[in-house]
Amino acid sequence: MRRGILLRLALVALLLALVLRxxxxxxxxxxxxPEGGPVIYDRASLLSLSLSHLGLVxxxxxxxxxxxxxxxxxxxxxxxxxxxxxxxxxxxxxQTFPPVAVLALAVPALGFGAGPTLVALFLYGLLPIxxxxxxxxxNLPPATMEAARGIGLNRRQRLLQVELPLALPVILTxxxxxxxxxxGTATIGSTVAAxxxxxxxxxxxxxxxxAYVLHGGLIVGLFAVLIYDxxxxxxxxxxxxxxxxxxx
Amino acid sequence: MxxxxxxxxxxxGKPAVDAVSMTVETATITAIVGTSGxxxxxxxxxxxxxxxxxxxxxxxxxxxxxGLEKHVLRRRIGYAIQGHGLFPHHxxxxxxxxxxxxxxxxxxxxxxxxxxxxxxxxMPPAEFRDRFPAELxxxxxxxxxxxxxxxxxxxxxxxxxxxxxxxxxxxxxxxxDLRRIQRALGSTILIVTHDMxxxxxxxxxxxxxxxxxxxxxxxxxxxxxxxxxxxxxxMVGGVERPLRLLxxxxxxxxxxxxxxxxxxxxxxxxxxxxxSTCLWTxxxxxxxxxxxxxxxxxxxxxxxxxxxxxx
Numbered sequence: 001m002r003r004g005i006l007l008r009l010a011l012v013a014l015l016l017a018l019v020l021r022x023x024x025x026x027x028x029x030x031x032x033x034p035e036g037g038p039v040i041y042d043r044a045s046l047l048s049l050s051l052s053h054l055g056l057v058x059x060x061x062x063x064x065x066x067x068x069x070x071x072x073x074x075x076x077x078x079x080x081x082x083x084x085x086x087x088x089x090x091x092x093x094x095q096t097f098p099p100v101a102v103l104a105l106a107v108p109a110l111g112f113g114a115g116p117t118l119v120a121l122f123l124y125g126l127l128p129i130x131x132x133x134x135x136x137x138x139n140l141p142p143a144t145m146e147a148a149r150g151i152g153l154n155r156r157q158r159l160l161q162v163e164l165p166l167a168l169p170v171i172l173t174x175x176x177x178x179x180x181x182x183x184g185t186a187t188i189g190s191t192v193a194a195x196x197x198x199x200x201x202x203x204x205x206x207x208x209x210x211a212y213v214l215h216g217g218l219i220v221g222l223f224a225v226l227i228y229d230x231x232x233x234x235x236x237x238x239x240x241x242x243x244x245x246x247x248x
Numbered sequence: 249m250x251x252x253x254x255x256x257x258x259x260x261g262k263p264a265v266d267a268v269s270m271t272v273e274t275a276t277i278t279a280i281v282g283t284s285g286x287x288x289x290x291x292x293x294x295x296x297x298x299x300x301x302x303x304x305x306x307x308x309x310x311x312x313x314x315g316l317e318k319h320v321l322r323r324r325i326g327y328a329i330q331g332h333g334l335f336p337h338h339x340x341x342x343x344x345x346x347x348x349x350x351x352x353x354x355x356x357x358x359x360x361x362x363x364x365x366x367x368x369x370x371m372p373p374a375e376f377r378d379r380f381p382a383e384l385x386x387x388x389x390x391x392x393x394x395x396x397x398x399x400x401x402x403x404x405x406x407x408x409x410x411x412x413x414x415x416x417x418x419x420x421x422x423x424x425d426l427r428r429i430q431r432a433l434g435s436t437i438l439i440v441t442h443d444m445x446x447x448x449x450x451x452x453x454x455x456x457x458x459x460x461x462x463x464x465x466x467x468x469x470x471x472x473x474x475x476x477x478x479x480x481x482x483m484v485g486g487v488e489r490p491l492r493l494l495x496x497x498x499x500x501x502x503x504x505x506x507x508x509x510x511x512x513x514x515x516x517x518x519x520x521x522x523x524s525t526c527l528w529t530x531x532x533x534x535x536x537x538x539x540x541x542x543x544x545x546x547x548x549x550x551x552x553x554x555x556x557x558x559x
Contacts, residue, residue, distance in 0.1 A: 147333025150298060150406075151347050151396065152322035165337050242337035242380075 015222040019046045029211035041200045053196040057182045060121035068126045072133030091130045094123035117189030125178035132174030136167035169239045176231040183224045255304035264290045266460040275434040279451030287460040288440045296325045326397030326405035330412040332389045334381040341377040347400040365395040387418040407439040444483050456480050490555040494519035499546045508533035508545035523551050
């Protein structure tokens, strides 16, 4: 437990240093930079790129969560059951379409910038959330559902007071997968001029500057690991607080 | 008073419950017994309209159940099921207070009612109020399930195999608790069970269902001594009949003057238990006491003739 906390603090410190004080790392990255070339990316502040990157991921994931959970609720109602295969097909298509292809297709419609990236991240994030929400909402404990009906909760009360709270931990797992995928995928948004940490990596690839690639990659990787970990802990905490798992 | 009036439920044109009529008096327990597929659960679920009857109606204190919206009707009828069906994400207090909260009781009144019920079920409120269902034993979960069903002082309590998931010792205690609490609160209870023993022990009236029909409705003694059909006789269990009958009466029914040796039995002991004591200790008569005072005796002969006279 203690070692876990120390490790997390160390990773957070490393991440902050990489973003806020990139010059500190010049000696470490120098061997990877081309002869006489720049070692540290200085065409934009890494902080503003990070914030923009996280903002895009947050916005796309929030939209994906809203749409996917709403769809999952609809198709798990008796009236919406017929639409289940259809919505599954649609979300699956979102997943199979390569994000690069979505970007290429979206640019003519939305222009360069954040728009196409948001669309790609949104489509890519739908499936894990939708699948998890459908699974969670259709596998609730039958005796609890029978009792909820039998003691007089109406449909809306059953959904809000029983079904969604009980499904929440599993839905959160879907959101976590989706967010982590989006954190990585967002980097390619920079190919169509979205401001993300991908800018650093792509600049490195274009100029054969491995130092840039390493620096950008490390930051994205650390964000993904730390956010993943925070969400895992949130899920465990929620399950425990709601009495779904025995209190440790 | 609950009146069930020629109620029928068809599935694919076949009746699961076929024109069943019966009346349940206020403040009594009626046990509905039958094998699986006899329609007993469907009958119960039609009363709170979890299943809609194909024809016929149910009246509670003269009012047809169709006069209310379903979820409003259900808030007036307690419902306890096998496997308790508690909300795992709510504390014990919140589970028990679920129906009063739906009915909009003030928080203070809900809290008082929750504590009262926990006391009634021998679960100290301070200890149990804030626990989650996963932190309780099976017997405790089941008691919380019944407490939830009783919380709003419903006109009627429906129970579907509520003790089915309990082991025999805890089940016997749960049945005794239910009987005690029903007497104390004057509740009207309809309980579905496949276990004739449970029906006879708990029911003021026993209703036997077979293939969707109500084949007999009467007191436990009537069901045992005069089974209406071969099926009822089989349910009552041929060789067990005299013992089941004896289990219905206390020794105080057969008390007489005269000498008896050995340890006394309390006057509320059932005749079955008294018979068992006679056989086990090799005595022909047992002293009977009430509140520690000896009040007479009960003899093996008297018990035997009580069992015989119905043969």
